[in-house]
Amino acid sequence: MNSGSIQSTSTQDRVIAKPKRRINGWLLAIPPVLLATGFFLWQQAGSxxxxxxxxxxxxxxxxQRGDLIRDIAAQGRIVAANAPTLYSQEAGQIEFFKQPGESVIAGELLARISSPALESLxxxxxxxxxxxxADAERSALQAREQQLDMEQVMNTAQVNLLAARRELQRAQQSIEMGVIRxxxxxxxxxxxxxxxxxxxxxxxxxxxAxxxxxxxxxxxxxxIQRQGLVVAELSRKLQALDxxxxxxxxxxxxxxxxxxxxxxxQMLLTVIDLSRYEAELHVAESYARDLLPGMAVEITVGNQQLSGQISYIAPEVxxxxxxxxxRFADSEAQSLRQSQRVSARVLLEHKQDVLKIARGDFVASGGGRVAYxxxxxQAIKKPVELGALSVQWVEVLSxxxxxxxxxxxxxAEFKDEARVNLN
Structure with a gap:
């Protein structure tokens, strides 16, 4: 045994297998569509x-969905339907016999213009x-005298003609008897x-003759007739001074x-016919092309509601x-007074079964192309398309x-942001 050798630890090592991740069964059971929807909502919630x-x-x-009446609002006043202005026919000095506001009757003298020049003419x-x-009468007498002279000459010629005929007749008898040559x-x-x-x-x-x-x-x-017409015209002008x-x-x-x-x-005065009134409205120039004679109008005078139709549109702005x-269509218009202030609603168009929303400042500030x-x-910005406008409603096309x-x-306070929180 060699005491100097070192023994390896291979006999002590043990291989440990990597554990596999387990997938919960409930997660596999969710359909892919719901998973995608949930992911979208999670993204939205995270935005x-x-x-x-x-x-x-x-x-x-x-x-909302319903009918929309395209109309415009206007202000105006009550005016007499017939309020003629009287003018001077000739130059002169005027004298009034009636004060403004007094009642008058047709044909009554209101004023007179004195014109010495016209009277002299x-x-x-x-x-x-x-x-x-006078010349015509004198000429007629002279013509009759000349005619008598011509008739006298003719009568003399006629007598001479008869005498010549008798003389020729005697000569005819005498020559037959052989008395004359x-x-x-x-x-x-x-x-x-x-x-x-x-x-x-x-x-x-x-x-x-x-x-x-x-x-x-x-x-x-x-x-004479020509001069008579001149005199008649001057007489008419003189009478027109009244x-x-x-x-x-x-x-x-x-x-x-x-x-x-x-x-x-020159204009002298005005006379107001109190038997019939009309409303004179002032409409913004931008609506001038939409106005047409015959359009229905709702008039508000105080607490009184009247209906009428447009009878005249001024050709100038x-x-x-x-x-x-x-022009009013109601008999109640008889109770109106000159120069009363009125509010009017001109009915331009009636649309049925359309999408509409209450009119507000978003129309102008969004340019009719953007809404929230x-x-x-949250208020989410979206592109829109608006249609007809009325006093109360706006048509939504898309x-x-x-x-x-x-x-x-x-x-304007949304500063064109895509999303705005409301709290």
Whole structure:
């Protein structure tokens, strides 16, 4: 035995097998779909929002299904349907006989314009008319005198013609008896021919004188009629200086001062017909293309609800607004008063069975393309498409189902975050 050798420890070593991991049987029993869903929810639960907004600072609404009436709100006032403005026909000095606010009757004298120049011109033209009438009468007398002279000449020619005929008859008898010469018989024939020619000429001159007289009389009558029209027009203008009420109602406002000088065509005053009223609305320019005559309108005057239709739309835009007139359909409109303030709802379109949500600031702040849906305690950003807008509702074309809850207040405080916690 060699005492210097070292014995190995191989006889003491023992191989230990690696234990196998056991898989719980309940985990193998879960379907893969549920495992994937659970993993997704675990991921969602693990995700966090970068912004927190107090819940009480936002407004929420539920997506609903129902009818949507596209309408617009407008403000306006009650105006008389018939409120004519009276103008001056001629220049002159005006005198009012009625004060603003007083009741008037159709045809009643309201004011008068004094125009000495027009009165003088009328008198001058009336004098011209009188001169023309006198000249026409004088010319008629002269024409009758000339006609008598022509008739006298014709009568003389007729007498000469009869005498020439008798002389020719005597000459015929005498030449048959051989008492006169053939030359004397020829002379009698010539005298008869001359008398016939003179009588024919005189007859035609008389007819021509009659035609001339008729023509001159017609010409003078036309001059008289023409001058009569001038006088009638001036008389009409002079009568138009009396300003009368065109309708029964109330005197509106003086548009010029009492006893002031006015020009032709200048506005003088207004008369208000109190028997019928309309509403004058002021609609934002952006809705101008949507307005059409005949559209239904709901009018609120205090506690009174009236219905009507658009009867007139102004062709121009003033101060970024379009003016529209509404004609009332209700008999209760008789109780209205001039210049009352009204609120109106113009009904543009009626859509049935659409998805809609209450209108809020999210429409403008989201540009109509973004909305935040509320899930549990989070607001999740989502793309949407909005349609028709009304005073109370917004049509949802895509991005929502009935029953979804949205944030409808201003989205600016969400800072375009994908997720926002609500607490």
């Amino acid at each position: 966090h929002a970068g912004l927190v907004v107090p819940r009480q600072q936002v407004q929420m609404a539920i997506v 009328l008198q001058q033209q009336q004098a011209v008319l009188s001169v023309l009438q 053939k030359l004397d018989f020829d002379v009698a024939q010539d005298r008869l021919t001359q008398a016939e020619l003179e009588f024919d000429h005189a007859s035609r001159k008389v007819e021509l 009659k035609d001339k007289l008729t023509f001159e009389q017609q010409s003078r009558l036309q001059d 300003i009368t009420a065109p309708v029964t109602g109330q005197l509106g406002n003086w548009l010029v001062e009492q006893q002031s000088h006015v020009l032709a065509g 003033r101060n970024n607004q379009v003016s529209a007139r509404v 849906q509320v899930l549990d305690n 991005g929502a189902v009935e029953g979804d809850q949205w944030i409808i207040s201003n989205l």
